[in-house]
Amino acid sequence: MFEPVLLRNVDVPDGHLLATYRASGGYQALAKALDEHTPDEIIDLVKASNLRGRGGAGFPTGLKWSFVPKRAGKPKYLCCNADEGEPGTFKDRIIMERDPHQLIEGMAISAYAIGAETAYVYIRGEYTLAIQRLEQAIAEAHAQGYLGARIQGSDFNFVVHIHCGAGAYICGEETAMLDSLEGKRAQPRLKPPFPAVEGLYASPTVVNNVETLACVPHIVARGADWFRDIGPDKSPGPKLYCLSGQVRKPGLYELPMGISLRELVEDRAGGPLPGRKIKAVIPGGVSAPLIPAHGLDVGMDFDSLAAAGSMLGSAGVIVIDDSTCMVKVATRIIEFFHHESCGKCTPCREGLNWVVKVLRRIEAGQGAPGDLEQLEALCKGIFGNTFCALGDGAAMGLRAALVHFKHEFVAHIEERRCPYH
């Protein structure tokens, strides 16, 4: 039986308080890191664990940290990506609401490893409870010397500030987040230079997801082997899965990386609603192409899902059953991307607007012959040509729906109505 690590305090009363956290062994990893390891050793440890970023892209965390120049002549920054905007995702919120110290400890160790003395947690403005809990936790940690100057008697100084977002999905994209933190309109930056070299205020900066950072204390406490032994070797570790949509037991699950999507949906989350059959599952937030019901035997890890033509993304698993119109789902997804497009690049800004107009027409029973070819042409114009991955995500999502559920689109156009109404 898999023993939850990341969620161990989540259902404990007062799990968000320092006392609770300490009682479960909290902050011992920080003490151990400071006492027993040099920063480089921590980086090596995380590298050895094969921890890959939980924000969506799955980039190896230790490798990212190693890009930070050792002597920069400038302050270095750690940014925690707590913007969690990917539809279907709520894991970071739950960590911050119920076990914020786990994140703080993770940040402190990570900052020690990369040589940062300041961190900003970029957190969604909507998450008022999480903000409040995190603020409280930061204050407690300060009071107890887990943050501030000369932490736990070492010569490591570290402070954490909260920066509240104000409702823009694109702020989750790490370079857009940096612009947002600098007080600009949140739009992605050109890379290179990469943030690790020139990030916030043109200083070396590491951006990591909440869940990624929360894994760090456990790796330090239990060792890299422990972590790598959970799930596939190239994509290991305990993982948080967000289950939502038309499924019996929506909620947050901590299970090994690589668990089969079918097991996750049908066993753990109780399967479809009574009397319904699963039609499709979006495995990693709406940026991840959907998988039709017959494809559920796929491992929930970065590589397996990529091989299956989708992606793990934020592990926001959305279950869609047979009562649902796929044209509507596709339209809603594209409407989301259209609404959240930052407007910087032509294909995303203009292309998605065009796509939305066509999809809405089809859904309303006003589609015309040629519309599907046009959607395909637009996907082609958008995919691979946008400035950041937002546009790609939209095009991939639409393509998957067009490929797997073409008949539903055709039915809308031919019958000039929605068959589900």
Add this chain to the structure above:
Amino acid sequence: MNMREKIQTAAARYPDQRSAIMPALLIAQKEHGHLPGPVLEEIADILDVERIWVYELATFYTLFHTEPVGMFHLQLCDNVSCMLRGAEDLLEHLEVVLGIKKGDTTPDGLFTLTTVECLGACEVAPVMQVGDDYHGDLNIARIDALLDRLRAVVGQATGAGIAAVAPPGE
């Protein structure tokens, strides 16, 4: 602390005053309910940054309102997970009982109804945020009860009391 002091305190967290525009807008919106031009100018003045920068941010981010909103801002999530759990019906119901279309404010200024993108609480879909609070696992009965509760808050606090219990707003 007055608004200026709160903004200055927030600004101390950053090496560059421009970074404090977003926190300042959040603070100012709490204070004023929305963000009209003179408030934006005041922020620019406090932080000594360009006015256009403040204006850019006030319009880029959806949580900022340059126009007044109702005392209770009903923000119903209609993204995929909530949609799959019936958010559309809830919207229709809200439009009927409030007598307004989404995007509008009731004539008494109590409710503004908008739909929003994923609130990050899909485990309890459908979800609606009112002011700072999330309300999950909604259905029509729960929506009605919620509206009653909100109206009651105003009812109890007739006259001078309103400002004390209500979220800030015009």
Add this chain to the structure above:
Amino acid sequence: MVSITINEQTLEVEAGSTVLQAAERLGIDIPTFCYLKRLPALASCRMCLVEIEGLRRLQPSCATVVTEGMVVRTNTPLIDETRSSMLDMLLANHPLDCPICDKGGECELQDMVMAYGPRESQFRDAKRVFHSEDIRLSPVIIMNVNRCIQCQRCVRMCEEVVGAVALGTIEKGMDTAVTGFEGSLASCDQCGNCVEVCPVGALMSFPYRYKARPWDLAETDTVCPHCGTGCQLTVGTRKGEFMRVRSKAEHGVNRETLCVRGRFGLDFVTSPDRIERPMVRRDGTLVPVSWEEAGDYLRRRLLAIEAKPAGGLASPRLPNEMLYQFQKMMRTVFRTNNIDCSSRWSTPFDTLGPLVAGSYTRAPLEEVIGNDCVLVVGGNVTDENPVTEYLLRDGARRRHTGLLMLSARPSRLDADARAVLRALPGGEAASLAAVVAGLAAAARQAVPGDILAKIGTTTTGPGAADRLATALLEGRSVTVLVSVDLLRSPQARATLQQLNNLLQVLRLLGKGCAMQFLFDRANQLGAWDMGVVPLALPGLRAVDDEAAHATFERAWGAGIPSGPGADFDAMLELCDRGQMGALYIVGSDPLLSCPDRGFVQRALRTAGLLIVQDAFLTDTAGLADVVLPAASYGEESGTFTNNEGRIQKVCKFREPAFEARGNLAIFDFVTALRNQALRPSVQHEIFDEIARLIPAYDGLVRDGLGADGAFTKAALAPPVGEFFGPPSVPIATDRLMLVTGNCLFHNGYLSEHSEILNTVANDPYVEMGAWDAAQLGLSDCDQVVVRSAQGELTAQLKVNKQFPRGLVFVPENYRALRLNSLMRRKEYPCPVDIRKAHAAFEIATVAGAGAGPENLT
């Protein structure tokens, strides 16, 4: 160098180049929208995508840096398809209202669709419409958001180049729109650079709106008449009428940018203040007459005062040929060296002459800004020379030039500076001396002891002067840019001496040095070169230089007086004492600009004969005995020498208005009245003579002045080797000290004749710091009275947070203010008191303002 192959052609390019730049070198066209040469790449339009071997996706060539052995293709079917697709997407929501769009015919989107676009769009849905009527962002800028393609050139131009940060982008995604704060650009620089770089008809010039189609315009390349930066511009006329100004990306010091004066301030040529006919004074009144009558009158009057000395003042906005001919006429026909080109200051030519002759760097500004350090002394470059400021900002931000500022007036550029030394008003000499001392103290071993003793090494301690000195010391090469407003002060000589010290110490320390002036008049350097000064002949050779004297007498076939002449102030004194015969003023308005208006007025009235040759009815013209209507800028051709020492063609684009004649023709006319003749008398022959006789202009050929002009040559003499002791330090008093100068919208009397500039300019104002204002109980926009020992004026208060205590500024070019009535001769800055105006007082000034030139009727 890096080797790269594009479309099967291999070439070597500098490391760090982009694929786009490399392709350009091969003449391979890659379409772009968001790319602008002088801005960092944005890579958002995605028009420039290319295939790079080994990479899965297409890459933006504008932002992709070449790597060794990179293989690029720009002409594959996939790229064609992608370009067409991008254009299709841009057109989907574009209004396609080309027939009524000002940009039609010169629109980059149109051109691009012709070249790469879809022949037919599949888009069938309703288009996005932001608004049905265009938005008037400012008096000169009007916006059609529907046409915007979001290249962000305008916004980046405004922030990165101009530094105004007036334009911005609001909303996001499809709702993204470019605009000003709360939808207005009312308080921006109005430079219109956003309009210039807009590839489509989104940002447009309001004055030009619906005036012409581009193909109906006759275009003339010429040079801006407003300040010494000397920007290239292209004037569009339609049927001989002035329509608009544009600028070209590739040419001139300005590379496409202009300031408000250049872009919108050329309509002065059609001002209602133009003098229509010659006028002569009869019974105390100026009456219009024919040219013949004016000639008869003038001949008679000239004869009557032949025995008395004459004097001449010509504007440093006149072309070289006119200035050269003017001084030749004054010297050979009026037989005087009483010649000047400035009514605002008395030039200490003994110090200035050698400095300009020996140290002035005649080279592209872009080059001299490339030095490690640039020290800007005096003035406010943002207001005086806006386009120079753009280049300085670019240097500081993109080329990491260490920008150092030393001035009494704060400027916007201070924000980009590495160190700022705020001098006391009039204390620039002392501040410079402190920097020199700091420099010498820090490099004691490199500076010989006797020099150290002379210049002193007492530093002011850790302060701005020392920071500045340290920065200078760190630089390998230093450029000093000097604002001419320093010449206004009675301390001017000391300031120039300290400047000389500074340059010499820098040279001693082995630094490469460059020096240029920042003139506020288009042809100030030319005027000096042409010898429109009392102490020097053309080529800045002293009047008592016998060889030079002989050269010119031989060349001109006439005798020229020896001995120094009087500067303009001394000429006025001669007038005042009743000793002046003919005073000949060309294109200048000393009654407005010369300190002590009362004195000037008295002096001009007592001149034996006041001849005013001008295009506009100035205050001074109102006092004249004879007024000769001259061609304005744009109505005759010639050359200007700008601050860089670059000589450029100024070209005629319309016929002289009414009965106005060319300035050269008028000189001939007047000379003929004395039964003499000036040879040669046509412009290109005069140019040839200049090229023959003035060493700096040696060998220049007028027709050889290409689109970028040509550089005059400096004969850089080793510095004189003389060091000067430190000046007396001005004592900081509690008095408010008034300094004057140009503001952005007005510089000199030309700009006030521009209707457009008058619309966008602020009302006349008085600027002071917040602390002083608070002390006096004044707030922004109050009407205030400024009083000096000599007079007073009323204007609106502008509180400027950047202003130091004790500093007051009033722009000098508002005729109605009569600012010079506050100033005393030989006193600058001017001590003043300021208080709130009373209502009664306001009424009085309103009546007083707007009153035309005195004594006209």
